[in-house]
Amino acid sequence: MNHKLNVNGQTRTVDADPAMPLLWVLRDKLSLTGTKFGCGAALCGACTVHLDGQAVRACVTPISAAAGHRLTTVEDLAAGSDRVGRAVLDAWVAHDVAQCGYCQAGQVMAATAFLKRLPRGHRPSDAEVDAAMSGNLCRCGTYTRIRAAVIDAARALA
The missing domain is CATH 1.10.150.120 ([2Fe-2S]-binding domain)
Structure with a gap:
């Protein structure tokens, strides 16, 4: 399924399962590898990104939750x-x-x-x-x- 994402100010279209975590979308689909995998359970914070300015854990946030929102990664900073x-x-x-x-x-x-x-x-x-x-x-x-x-x-x- 195609998802339109606003990542670091650019509109990106990603073909992924709606449940795919943002962490893997960023790293594997968009080659934005600054966001790290740490625990996979939202406990360590290594995968923190901003969704509409709020810090969220990308390892447990599905791509479907990011559609229509502004996603910011460390690459943008x-x-x-x-x-x-x-x-x-x-x-x-x-x-x-x-x-x-x-x-x-x-x-x-x-x-x-x-x-x-x-x-x-x-x-x-x-x-x-x-x-x-x-x-x-x-x-x-x-x-x-x-x-x-x-x-x-x-x-x-x-």
């Missing part, structure tokens, strides 16, 4: 057109967050969605950042650097 995403990526580099890097796309997508929800100029507390990022796991344990990067990005956006 890396392209630099998203102001909040750019601030997050800059802070990620400044704080040398990534070690193995496997979870980073999902972490960046979660952080970007979080910062976009904040009132303009709001500087989140450590507890707010920890709560917002709690669904994204990091095998390397860079949580303190992740928190510092999110807070720095919020400061840069204020």
